[in-house]
Amino acid sequence: xxxxxxxxxxxxxxxxxxxxxxxxxxxxxxxxxxxxxxxxxxxxxxxxxxxxxxxxxxxxxxxxxxxxxxxxxxxxxxxxxxxxxxxxxxxxxxxxxxxxxxxxxxxxxxxxxxxxxxxxxxxxxxxxxxxxxxxxxxxxxxxxxxxxxxxxxxxxxxxxxxxxxxxxxx
Amino acid sequence: xxxxxxxxxxxxxxxxxxxxxxxxxxxxxxxxxxxxxxxxxxxxxxxxxxxxxxxxxxxxxxxxxxxxxxxxxxxxxxxxxxxxxxxxxxxxxxxxxxxxxxxxxxxxxxxxxxxxxxxxxxxxxxxxxxxx
Numbered sequence: 056x057x058x059x060x061x062x063x064x065x066x067x068x069x070x071x072x073x074x075x076x077x078x079x080x081x082x083x084x085x086x087x088x089x090x091x092x093x094x095x096x097x098x099x100x101x102x103x104x105x106x107x108x109x110x111x112x113x114x115x116x117x118x119x120x121x122x123x124x125x126x127x128x129x130x131x132x133x134x135x136x137x138x139x140x141x142x143x144x145x146x147x148x149x150x151x152x153x154x155x156x157x158x159x160x161x162x163x164x165x166x167x168x169x170x171x172x173x174x175x176x177x178x179x180x181x182x183x184x185x186x187x188x189x190x191x192x193x194x195x196x197x198x199x200x201x202x203x204x205x206x207x208x209x210x211x212x213x214x215x216x217x218x219x220x221x222x223x224x225x
Numbered sequence: 226x227x228x229x230x231x232x233x234x235x236x237x238x239x240x241x242x243x244x245x246x247x248x249x250x251x252x253x254x255x256x257x258x259x260x261x262x263x264x265x266x267x268x269x270x271x272x273x274x275x276x277x278x279x280x281x282x283x284x285x286x287x288x289x290x291x292x293x294x295x296x297x298x299x300x301x302x303x304x305x306x307x308x309x310x311x312x313x314x315x316x317x318x319x320x321x322x323x324x325x326x327x328x329x330x331x332x333x334x335x336x337x338x339x340x341x342x343x344x345x346x347x348x349x350x351x352x353x354x355x356x357x
Binding site: 103151154155156157158159160161162163165166169192193194196197199200204211 | 233234235236237238239240241242243246247250251253254255257258
């Protein structure tokens with residue numbers, strides 16, 4: 056794939072991740088830390104189409120630009136959500152690298168969501184000095200499975216559409 | 226390139242790995258939520274105000290306790306082996322939102338009104354002193 060082609064694809068994925076991130080941040084939520092994690096679909100697509108490094112780059116760009124545009128850069132919520140997002144992309148990248156045939160995009164997405172949720176809870180507990188937060192772990196795990204399934208399916212269908220447009224990542 | 230003929234470096238269909246991961250996560254969540262050491266049914270409800278145990282009552286009856294803290298009166302309901310803080314004079318209302326306590330070791334605490342409701346197993350535990 057030509058370098059410029061790859062660059063524009065990654066820029067598009069970053070833009071998609073950023074838009075999803077910002078739109079989601081403005082939606083009403085039952086609890087402040089509950090999000091669908093839709094922007095993870097773009098990160099996962101970057102991982103599958105371009106590899107681990109680009110996926111981490113998209114995630115980092117999404118976080119820094121999202122923090123800048125949405126406000127709250129360097130606040131506690133940013134640190135908690137940011138470390139959770141990084142744990143998520145690193146987990147997905149490791150699973151994809153080490154066990155390439157074991158998980159479909161849906162499985163990778165669920166694994167990423169679970170890593171996101173447990174990291175979020177751990178960092179929040181460290182932040183607040185409140186170990187009792189771990190009582191919430193079951194809720195976080197179940198919501199992680201559900202949102203991971205959703206974003207995994209979105210990624211799956213999005214990649215299929217991409218094929219119809221121009222063939223696989225061409 | 227024709228869609229469907231694309232060979233991918235990752236599995237298209239859900240894999241055994243996907244299923245194992247999802248089932249394991251849900252199983253862990255269920256075990257964390259319902260397992261643990263508090264399998265024994267709770268026996269008694271303890272109500273502390275300002276660190277002093279004011280009430281230590283059996284859970285099998287039905288009763289309403291009214292305790293007075295620094296902000297005013299909190300109302301505690303006991304019924305069907307469960308207990309809850311039904312109303313409190315605090316602004317947060319987290320203790321009320323905590324709902325019914327069902328397991329031994331469950332706690333509902335109202336920090337502003339210095340009221341703590343907790344369930345314990347075993348014998349009555351009226352204490353003659355409190356160390357903090």
